[in-house]
Amino acid sequence: NAGVTQTPKFQVLKTGQSMTLQCAQDMNHEYMSWYRQDPGMGLRLIHYSVGAGITDQGEVPNGYNVSRSTTEDFPLRLLSAAPSQTSVYFCAKGQGSSYEQYFGPGTRLTVT
Amino acid sequence: GENVEQHPSTLSVQEGDSAVIKCTYSDSASNYFPWYKQELGKRPQLIIDIRSNVGEKKDQRIAVTLNKTAKHFSLHITETQPEDSAVYFCAALSNTGFQKLVFGTGTRLLVSP
Secondary structure: OOOEEEEOOEEEEOOOOOEEEEEEEOOOOOEEEEEEEOOOOOEEEEEEEEEOOEEEEOOOOOOEEEOOOOOOEOOEEEOOOOHHHOEEEEEEEEOOOOOOEEEOOOEEEEEO | OOOEEEEOOEEEEEOOOOEEEEEEEOOOOEEEEEEEEEOOOOOOEEEEEEEOOOOEEEEOOEEEEEEOOOOEEEEEEOOOOHHHOEEEEEEEEEEOOOEEEEEOOOEEEEEEO
16 A cells, blocks of 8 residues: 555535545655646645645645644645535655655545 | 646557657756556556656666656557556656655556457
8 A cells, every 4th residue: 555544535525514634654754745636637736744843835735734743644634625626635655765756545525 | 847748648559569658847957757657546656767867767568768958758668468558647856855746647548459
């Protein structure tokens, strides 16, 4: 599983609801990031973290919050879900000593 | 910021043929170029990568070439097999404080028996 777990695998929300997508890694990799994948648009970076307590915005951060209180966990929060946030969300981890990034299994989110 | 373009968007080949997917990037500071394979409903998986100090890298039936001057890189798959059918993504990483990957839009490869 590349050492990255994501929960839930599937989620359906109504517009305006909030939820948290969970991501955890089982090694002390400092880099973690969230991507969303939409048809025909590849993977786009939402937020990323270079270590515990340090986060920053990616290409498409609006509508999402993150925090990194521990090295292992990097949750993604949707404060008020919108249909435009229907997508597949992937969490990834990476290590400073190499550039390789490894993805979790993804969460398929539908907002109605 | 970095922009990565990928072509073609779909590619159909016969089993045993070769397949080539091409990407261009805009940021000359990018120094790492991975390729990911994504099967239907699965996560993207790293299949090969190349760094800016290398022109070509091979791993069995797959190879990647990089032309830094022209800012383009390509994935080559030889002797294609039906199990090579998937979506392939290229990406470029600009190591400006964070290893930020920018992805191309993907190529759907279909290998027919």
